[in-house]
Amino acid sequence: MAWNVFKFCTALRALGSVIIVFVLGIVSLTYYVVVLADYGPSLFLGGLDSLLSLLVLPLFHSLLVMLLWSYFSVVLTDPGGVPPNWRPVTDEERGEADSLVESEYNGSDLASNRLDDLDHQRVRFCQKCNQFKPPRCHHCSVCGRCILKMDHHCVWVVNCVGAFNYKYFLLFLFYTFLETTVVTLSLLPYFIAFFTEGEIPGTPGTLAATFITFILNFAFALSVMGFLIMHLSLVGANTTTIEAYEKKTTPKWHYDLGRSINFEQVFGTDKRYWFIPAYSEEDLRRIPALQGLEYPTKPELNALRPL
Structure with missing residues (x-):
């Protein structure tokens, strides 16, 4: 009997508030160690310690504000759902919409999500939602x-990552990587002092908190860097995590319009934003x-579309 991993979807939804509390707990611990325990008191010592605190504290707070702003934007922003009664756009030249493919209408949802160079214009239908599916749309079981x-359902943000977020x-x-890197570098002298004969100010509890915070931020910096590099490569190719897996045998990708345009389709054209x-x-x-319903494609690949 096949193992149905989707039976855990309800459990993932229930873990939502726990994950948010866990993330805020790590942020609070980091804030306590960096600001209240280490660099805050050093600000009033004078000399090199004060200068270093003046460099670390503003940068830390600036990145923290952007990190939390971005995090709660992902958590609270609807990733984008199919509008009620949405229907495929009619092909005016042919006088009708593309016909439904039998495997897409009557087959499994996995089969209906398979992509290739000629399949992207066909109308897709979701049996679970009982509605048509716009291009690049997928059903989330969570x-x-x-x-x-x-793109994927992210347990860390307790939300799907889609067109709108x-x-x-x-x-x-991006800001998590920068923040954890700054924290790691700022706590590195304290971490080294644990294994040397250097004197470390603070209580045993403060020292333990500093040690744990360094380990956590160092681990997050390395892991987030990997995810960031992966997603930047996806943006450059104008694809998502799901699409990158589904088109692994397809040599050409019809939504790849060049890195500049691909970037603008995610971040916009206004550099201020x-x-x-x-x-x-x-x-x-x-x-x-940015509306999540229409995506331009390469004209030369559209020309391959069968009539």
Whole structure:
């Protein structure tokens, strides 16, 4: 008998509040160690210690604000659902919409999600939601609905990562990497002092908290760096984690319009908004991809589409 991993979806939803509390717990511990225990008191010692604190504390607080802003933007932003009664756009030249493929209408959801160069224009139907599926849309078994341009369901943000919050997720990874790197480097002298004869100020509890915080932030910095590199490569190819897996045998990807345009379809064209979890009104109006329903494709690949 096959093992149904989706039976744990309810448990994942129930863990949502626990995960958020865990993330905030790590942030609180880090704040206590860096600001209250180590670099805060050093600010009033004078000399090199004060200078170092003046460098670390503003940078730490700035990155922390952006990290939390990005994190809660991912958590609280709907990733994008299919609008009620959404129907495929009719092909005006042919006078009708593309016909449903039998395997997509009557087959499994996994079969309906398979992609290739010629399949991307066919109408897809989700049996679980009993509705048509826009391009690049996938059904999430944890959320129990179809998500526009779904990348994955992330337990750390207790939400799906899709068309409307993918940029926020990337910024969360970016600022988490910067913040954990800053914390790791700032606590490195204290960590080294544990294994040397150097004198470390503080109580035993403070020293233990500093040691744990260093280990946690170092581990997160390394792991988040890997995820960040992976997702930046996906952005450069204008694909998602799910699509990267599904098109592994496909040599050409019809949504890859070049790195510059691919980047703009996620971050927008207004540079003032690139590093904050928000979009300009003009970008939302001008870039259809940010609405999650329409995505431009390569004209030369569209020409391969059978009539």
